[in-house]
């Protein structure tokens with residue numbers, strides 16, 4: 665199997681325009697896209713709702729042509745206020761993988777410029793509890809995505825992150841208790857420069873007994889497909905981890921990291 669990137673967007677997400685066919689060209693194996701579901705999205709002031717009927721129909725048609733290589737995924741942007749709307753939306757819909765993300769606090773998205781005006785410690789004091797609530801409260805998700813989304817706009821040192829060790833360990837323990845995978849978001853790591861923060865999280869997660877890692881670039885175009893996966897795999901191997909978790913029909917499968925090498 666070539667690289668399997670478990671966090672990617674197509675034109676079914678409002679902030680992306682990539683087509684499935686281009687992603688299919690990147691690998692000989694299966695692909696999955698994880699499209700946005702964000703109720704009350706501060707970027708648009710509207711609900712960002714994946715058109716599931718159209719998404720499924722498009723994938724069914726392409727799967728007939730491309731040997732069933734496309735899996736269905738969704739990136740759930742969690743807020744407490746939208747909990748019920750998310751659950752209602754998911755009824756009767758099949759996804760191979762559900763990513764769980766915290767992008768916003770009900771008022772603003774953590775990538776909006778207003779966040780940059782705040783103190784980083786205040787932002788962490790707000791964001792990490794939101795992350796904990798999301799993993800505690802959301803029942804069906806498979807992967808905790810980009811734990812650092814809330815601090816992507818800041819330069820945070822490992823020492824500053826360690827001040828939040830207690831709550832972050834609770835987040836990781838909940839990921840373990842709920843049989844979720846912890847995402848190595850390679851754009852966070854190698855584009856936003858948070859690889860050292862991820863390395864700290866990997867250490868804590870392993871100490872707590874976690875062993876399920878998901879690799880996702882968060883690509884919005886093929887330019888980022890499998891972004892720095894070799895480096896992420898090397899980091900896992902440095903920590904004695906030799907498998908990556910992928911989901912099909914929301915069931916986990918462990919793949920050896922050597923299978924993740926690009927063979928295109």
Ligand SMILES: [Zn+2]
Pocket residue numbers: 739765767809810
């Ligand atoms: Zn996201």
Ligand SMILES: [Zn+2]
Pocket residue numbers: 671672673739882
């Ligand atoms: Zn995403």
